[in-house]
Structures are given as structure tokens and as C-alpha cells.
Amino acid sequence: MxxxxxxxxxxxxxxxxxxxxxxxxxxxxxxxxxxxxxxxxxxxxxxxxxxxxxxxxxxxxxxxxxxxxxxxxxxxxxxxxxxxxxxxxxxxxxxxxxxxxGLLQVEASREEWESDTQQTLLGLQEWAWRMQAQLEGLEQTTFSFEETAAEYLLPVPFLKALVAAASPYEFLNEPQNRAVWDRSVEARWAAFQSR
Missing domain, CATH: 1.10.20 (Histone, subunit A)
Known part of the structure; x- marks a missing residue:
């Protein structure tokens, strides 16, 4: 006992x-x-x-x-x-x-992340063309500079300059603009890793 x-x-x-x-x-x-x-x-x-x-x-x-x-x-x-x-x-x-x-996420390599992400350079170019059409009243979309800036981690003035450019492709391939894009990719990669 x-x-x-x-x-x-x-x-x-x-x-x-x-x-x-x-x-x-x-x-x-x-x-x-x-x-x-x-x-x-x-x-x-x-x-x-x-x-x-x-x-x-x-x-x-x-x-x-x-x-x-x-x-x-x-x-x-x-x-x-x-x-x-x-x-x-x-x-x-x-x-x-x-x-x-979010505790069961798998770490992705940089290459895997870049291939899976929706925020690609081509996606941004497509957005710019469609945003131009929206601003001209040719397309019934609801894009906004602020939402895209938050999604891509890019400054709104940069996006406005992109949309105003005659060719978004050429704009994004200019060295100073490509550097802005590269910084946004690095920031999004860092944010992805910290999740």
C-alpha cells in the first residue's frame, strides 16, 4: 500500500x-x-x-x-x-x-522555388501589357499597382514606369531595371525561406 x-x-x-x-x-x-x-x-x-x-x-x-x-x-x-x-x-x-x-512545408531549393513561383519575369511582362490595356479601357480587369507591388515586392513607381514603357520586355532588360527586378527576387526568396 x-x-x-x-x-x-x-x-x-x-x-x-x-x-x-x-x-x-x-x-x-x-x-x-x-x-x-x-x-x-x-x-x-x-x-x-x-x-x-x-x-x-x-x-x-x-x-x-x-x-x-x-x-x-x-x-x-x-x-x-x-x-x-x-x-x-x-x-x-x-x-x-x-x-x-504551415509546419509541414518542405524546404525547396532556389531552382525549385523559381520554377514554382507565379511571380516570374514573364508574368510581370504579361501583367504590364494587360495593365496598359486596362488603363486604356481595352480590357475589363481589376489590376492595381499596389497589389502587384506587394505581390512582387517592387516599388509602385517602378511598376508605373514599366506600364508606361513602349516595351515592357525592353524596360525590364535595361541594366538598372534588371537590378531592381533581381532585388525583388532576392527579397521574395528570403521571405519564402523564413515562412
Missing amino acids: IAYPLVWVAMAVCSVSIGRAMNHYGQRVREHWEQHRPEALAALEDPERFFTEAGEELATTIATLSAQLAGPDLPGEMYLEKVARLRNAKATATEIAWAQS
Whole structure:
């Protein structure tokens, strides 16, 4: 009879000295980062704390969202129907929480990122031609300089000069303008890596 409380006290002391245990969500994130995001993992000051807190946050988000998606018990709902409703809600909540967390992203190489990004030099040239048509009333689009500046990380005056140019292609190939474009690519690459 005395051994049971002593074991319990020993377990409590061990858990306090070790700290919070990482849940399975945190372990999954850690394993993913070890395999797919080694640079981001190496940059963490306290990986154990980061993954423990990430797992706890995911668990809380999933629990809250599951309850919202499941809703209240339905009148006349049978036991197995309720179990299915709750499981479906948790599965959907889990999928949403993972997607919103961004924790399972894969580090891409610079080449992969450049081939996947929508903000290409050709895309900007196309935007300039269509923006010219919009300003002349020839195209019913809703482009804006501000949105494109935010998307491409380019200054609005630069975009206005691009649209006013006789040839966006030639404008973008002028050395000083190409340098502005190259800085925007570097800034977008840095932003992508820090996500």
C-alpha cells in the first residue's frame, strides 16, 4: 500500500524535472523538420520547446475546431452515427489545422522555388501589357499597382514606369531595371525561406 503513493510521487517528480512531454503532433513536426527542413531546424534556439509548443497548439486548435465542426448532438442520433460525426469532424479539423500551421512545408531549393513561383519575369511582362490595356479601357480587369507591388515586392513607381514603357520586355532588360527586378527576387526568396 505504501509503494503505490511513492511510485506516484516519483513519477510526478520526474515529470516536473523533465518538463512537458511532447505530444504526437509535435513529434511529427520534429520528424518532418529533421527530414525536410534541416536548415530551419538548425536555426531553432530551443527545438524541444518549439516542437512541444507547436504540438500543444495544434492539439488545442484541433480540439476547438473539432467541437465547432461536430456541433451539438442531433435529435434521435444513434451512437454509431454520433461516433462517425465526431470522427469526421476531427479528421476535417486535423486537416485544416495542419494546413493552416504551415509546419509541414518542405524546404525547396532556389531552382525549385523559381520554377514554382507565379511571380516570374514573364508574368510581370504579361501583367504590364494587360495593365496598359486596362488603363486604356481595352480590357475589363481589376489590376492595381499596389497589389502587384506587394505581390512582387517592387516599388509602385517602378511598376508605373514599366506600364508606361513602349516595351515592357525592353524596360525590364535595361541594366538598372534588371537590378531592381533581381532585388525583388532576392527579397521574395528570403521571405519564402523564413515562412
